[in-house]
């Protein structure tokens with residue numbers, strides 16, 4: 741990726757978009773975040789996004805998208821509406837056209853800021869079948885935005901093909917597993933960190949984290965086993981000491 745370029749991240753303060761924010765910070769020279777206020781029933785989500793952007797020194801813009809709630813009342817915005825997901829149907833947290841609108845408004849901001857790159861945490865892997873989370877839609881909109889504004893946008897979707905466990909793995913590789921676990925809000929009940937543990941979003945997040953931590957544990961035990969077998973640990977003088985710059989398995993006996 742071009743380190744000279746600037747990216748705009750569509751940022752909700754949840755696990756996925758926060759992982760994307762850190763991914764963009766690694767990939768691009770400059771990063772800004774755009775958050776949409778569409779009447780979320782938990783204002784804590786917007787406060788959470790603002791706080792993370794401030795802590796990470798990322799310029800942050802809040803755009804008023806209240807009309808989305810006017811157009812399509814749904815369970816994410818109406819506190820009187822329970823979250824439901826009937827077999828074979830889209831859940832009632834779905835808002836028609838939401839990602840299309842978010843990306844389009846973010847593209848307008850991006851062009852004004854001289855940014856060509858848009859980053860969004862949409863994912864078609866273990867989500868609920870939202871049509872505007874699909875890769876084919878993103879590619880189609882990318883072409884449309886380029887034609888609409890006579891500009892070369894690049895929409896990046898680092899989470900498109902990965903599941904929740906792999907999203908946690910990416911956070912870990914970016915060095916922000918604990919930060920994301922503690923500071924983001926994914927819960928439909930607006931509870932930060934590990935959330936309420938009961939809503940579909942918390943269950944999905946927890947299942948992914950449990951799967952990833954189990955995989956990490958297995959990998960670490962396998963690595964420790966390799967190190968032991970190669971003699972690096974048994975030696976006791978080289979392993980784990982000194983500057984720590986040399987991985988244990990590459991340490992050669994004197």
Ligand SMILES: [Zn+2]
Pocket residue numbers: 926927928929930931935936937938939940941942943
């Ligand atoms: Zn929850």
